[in-house]
Amino acid sequence: xxxxxxxxxxxxxxxxxxxxxxxxxxxxxxxxxxxxxxxxxxxxxxxxxxxxxxxxxxxxxxxxxxxxxxxxxxxxxxxxxxxxxxxxxxxxxxxxxxxxxxxxxxxxxxxxxxxxxxxxxxxxxxxxxxxxxxxxxxxxxxxxxxxxxxxxxxxxxxxxxxxxxxxxxxxxxxxxxxxxxxxxxxxxxxxxxxxxxxxxxxxxxxxxxxxxxxxxxxxxxxxxxxxxxxxxxxxxxxxxxxxxxxxxxxxxxxxxxxxxxxxxxxxxxxxxxxxxxxxxxxxxxxxxxxxxxxxxxxxxxxxxxxxxxxxxxxxxxxxxxxxxxxxxxxxxxxxxxxxxxxxxxxx
Amino acid sequence: xxxxxxxxxxxxxxxxxxxxxxxxxxxxxxxxxxxxxxxxxxxxxxxxxxxxxxxxxxxxxxxxxxxxxxxxxxxxxxxxxxxxxxxxxxxxxxxxxxxxxxxxxxxxxxxxxxxxxxxxxxxxxxxxxxxxxxxxxxxxxxxxxxxxxxxxxxxxxxxxxxxxxxxxxxxxxxxxxxxxxxxxxxxxxxxxxxxxxxxxxxxxxxxxxxxxxxxxxxxxxxxxxxxxxxxxxxxxxxxxxxxxxxxxxxxxxxxxxxxxxxxxxxxxxxxxxxxxxxxxxxxxxxxxxxxxxxxxxxxxxxxxxxxxxxxxxxxxxxxxxxxxxxxxxxxxxxxxxxxxxxxxxxx
Numbered sequence: 001x002x003x004x005x006x007x008x009x010x011x012x013x014x015x016x017x018x019x020x021x022x023x024x025x026x027x028x029x030x031x032x033x034x035x036x037x038x039x040x041x042x043x044x045x046x047x048x049x050x051x052x053x054x055x056x057x058x059x060x061x062x063x064x065x066x067x068x069x070x071x072x073x074x075x076x077x078x079x080x081x082x083x084x085x086x087x088x089x090x091x092x093x094x095x096x097x098x099x100x101x102x103x104x105x106x107x108x109x110x111x112x113x114x115x116x117x118x119x120x121x122x123x124x125x126x127x128x129x130x131x132x133x134x135x136x137x138x139x140x141x142x143x144x145x146x147x148x149x150x151x152x153x154x155x156x157x158x159x160x161x162x163x164x165x166x167x168x169x170x171x172x173x174x175x176x177x178x179x180x181x182x183x184x185x186x187x188x189x190x191x192x193x194x195x196x197x198x199x200x201x202x203x204x205x206x207x208x209x210x211x212x213x214x215x216x217x218x219x220x221x222x223x224x225x226x227x228x229x230x231x232x233x234x235x236x237x238x239x240x241x242x243x244x245x246x247x248x249x250x251x252x253x254x255x256x257x258x259x260x261x262x263x264x265x266x267x268x269x270x271x272x273x274x275x276x277x278x279x280x281x282x283x284x285x286x287x288x289x290x291x292x293x294x295x296x297x298x299x300x301x302x303x304x305x306x307x308x309x310x311x312x313x314x315x316x317x318x319x320x321x322x323x324x325x326x327x328x329x330x331x332x333x334x335x336x337x338x339x340x341x342x343x344x345x346x347x
Numbered sequence: 348x349x350x351x352x353x354x355x356x357x358x359x360x361x362x363x364x365x366x367x368x369x370x371x372x373x374x375x376x377x378x379x380x381x382x383x384x385x386x387x388x389x390x391x392x393x394x395x396x397x398x399x400x401x402x403x404x405x406x407x408x409x410x411x412x413x414x415x416x417x418x419x420x421x422x423x424x425x426x427x428x429x430x431x432x433x434x435x436x437x438x439x440x441x442x443x444x445x446x447x448x449x450x451x452x453x454x455x456x457x458x459x460x461x462x463x464x465x466x467x468x469x470x471x472x473x474x475x476x477x478x479x480x481x482x483x484x485x486x487x488x489x490x491x492x493x494x495x496x497x498x499x500x501x502x503x504x505x506x507x508x509x510x511x512x513x514x515x516x517x518x519x520x521x522x523x524x525x526x527x528x529x530x531x532x533x534x535x536x537x538x539x540x541x542x543x544x545x546x547x548x549x550x551x552x553x554x555x556x557x558x559x560x561x562x563x564x565x566x567x568x569x570x571x572x573x574x575x576x577x578x579x580x581x582x583x584x585x586x587x588x589x590x591x592x593x594x595x596x597x598x599x600x601x602x603x604x605x606x607x608x609x610x611x612x613x614x615x616x617x618x619x620x621x622x623x624x625x626x627x628x629x630x631x632x633x634x635x636x637x638x639x640x641x642x643x644x645x646x647x648x649x650x651x652x653x654x655x656x657x658x659x660x661x662x663x664x665x666x667x668x669x670x671x672x673x674x675x676x677x678x679x680x681x682x683x684x685x686x687x688x689x690x691x692x693x694x
Contacts, residue, residue, distance in 0.1 A: 002407040002431045034609035034637055035683070059638035060349040060605065060684065080638070081576050081605050084349045085652070102577040123579070127587040128603055128633075128641055132579060157590055165591065229428050230449040232470070232479060240474040242503055244512065256475055258407065258428050262381035262679035267672050268615065286475075290381055290675060291406035291427070294475055305432070325614050328637060332609035336382070336683065337407065 158190025241286025358691030505537025588633025
């Protein structure tokens with residue numbers, strides 16, 4: 001029973017999807033790349049399919065293959081990285097839709113899988129994935145008659161609603177897709193919240209499903225509880241942990257819990273994170289090490305069997321702020337050693 | 348073929364173990380906790396067993412169970428977290444040796460598994476795991492007649508050879524184990540390098556096996572190559588990536604590669620890391636995103652199919668410096684989506 005326990009509320013994920021779907025004027029898909037942001041792509045995909053999701057988005061063909069095996073035939077699975085060299089067999093056999101990002105990928109796709117579904121990604125200013133305006137102009141007459149299942153682009157600043165780039169990207173997207181019959185998609189979670197002008201025909205939220213900013217109304221999805229291995233008293237002047245970066249300035253009780261940066265609790269949380277014993281905050285002291293974290297539990301009358309690092313008092317964005325990162329990285333870093341327990345309806 | 352390729356040289360791990368074993372005057376074990384620092388505990392354990400390792404160290408009983416299944420009967424497997432509530436059946440059935448960290452764990456062990464092997468961890472000043480001097484004094488007369496397989500402690504500052512705490516911890520360890528017949532262990536990689544005074548009866552190196560500091564003579568073990576999805580030209584003034592944190596100050600070629608912080612390439616590498624095309628360094632520009640990294644490849648005549656982030660020009664400690672962390676965290680963060688390829692003798 002040494003392993004920390006990660007609890008994942010599938011019903012909360014479904015409820016978050018439903019809330020976003022109500023805000024969205026168009027079809028609402030779901031982005032479940034990176035193992036559903038670290039929460040387990042199989043269980044999450046099945047729960048979302050039961051809730052009504054018909055279009056899923058992953059990063060890599062290999063991820064799409066695993067999702068198809070979890071879901072069976074029916075739902076559409078789009079692959080953001082498109083059609084890479086060597087992907088043809090996986091795309092065909094698992095019925096995946098590559099999002100073609102370049103003329104090069106388009107040529108590869110039409111040559112190797114001429115009758116297979118595809119989507120197109122356009123770059124509207126983020127300069128990360130997708131075809132530039134000139135590139136798209138050169139190939140659109142070739143692509144459109146073949147009926148792309150979706151034409152999409154991605155917003156660089158959707159988490160900053162006032163950023164000028166949102167409207168610029170929207171305008172570029174409208175211009176580049178003018179006269180296209182294919183369904184269009186621009187919004188992920190942030191784009192849904194920007195309003196109807198960004199919804200087009202399909203939205204593909206990710207982070208909002210999993211309880212993260214910028215979707216403030218999201219229900220929390222994960223709790224993470226770290227078992228206490230032992231508690232010790234340290235005297236004034238004694239150091240704790242690697243390189244003695246923390247030294248007790250008064251007699252203190254220090255608990256050592258079984259989790260560390262090898263479990264995705266980033267080393268940048270050293271001396272900065274908070275763990276919780278019920279309603280009481282207990283500060284991390286010293287360095288986060290590979291498998292262990294030391295915590296000042298001096299204020300507790302009784303040290304419980306486990307301390308919470310994600311729970312009612314502290315969500316993924318709170319922990320991210322302590323680590324100097326974003327909630328997305330907290331989620332995708334959740335470690336393989338945790339015992340994952342799924343609650344809610346597991347379709 | 349979208350997934351990045353992580354190559355792990357098992358022969359280099361074995362060679363690093365042999366080098367450390369030559370420096371060490373006593374038995375040399377191997378620490379393979381956290382999935383052998385992210386490299387795959389099964390293949391690594393089998394290779395090291397073939398090289399002659401007879402004592403392995405893991406963090407959790409669950410990890411020990413997996414190692415036992417990989418190795419079969421014979422090698423000793425020590426569990427650093429000791430005997431936690433609920434561990435008895437796993438410890439017994441898989442023949443694992445808990446490293447008892449407290450009187451509480453000792454009582455639990457002697458009550459539930461009275462005839463089962465055990466080791467003892469003493470705290471000599473790190474204040475993280477192990478019994479305090481007073482606690483040990485109270486139970487040693489009970490423990491020693493039962494023949495602990497090992498008495499160990501852990502150095503907090505072994506990577507700083509001049510740190511006063513090394514000698515202090517050594518002295519405390521000698522004092523606390525005075526008159527004990529049991530074999531003793533104080534050194535991990537750093538302790539082996541501190542010299543014979545720190546070797547006692549068994550050393551248990553970890554990071555040095557995997558090519559990391561402070562074992563400067565270690566052979567590199569991992570290479571990691573990230574496939575290029577597409578390359579684009581950006582004009583002066585154009586932003587790249589989330590929130591436009593990088594803006595081209597001249598016409599530039601930007602490659603987008605298929606890997607990101609969900610693969611353990613920490614978000615703190617944003618705008619700081621270097622990728623390599625053979626001998627040519629290519630700087631990461633903009634934010635590392637979940638599945639993608641953007642790289643300035645303007646100096647390349649031809650953009651290769653993949654760019655290296657760990658390889659001959661850049662080891663785990665180099666990348667760690669770019670991320671503001673240590674090589675250990677780079678290794679343990681290596682992601683689940685990579686295609687792992689093992690080279691060398693796979694025993």
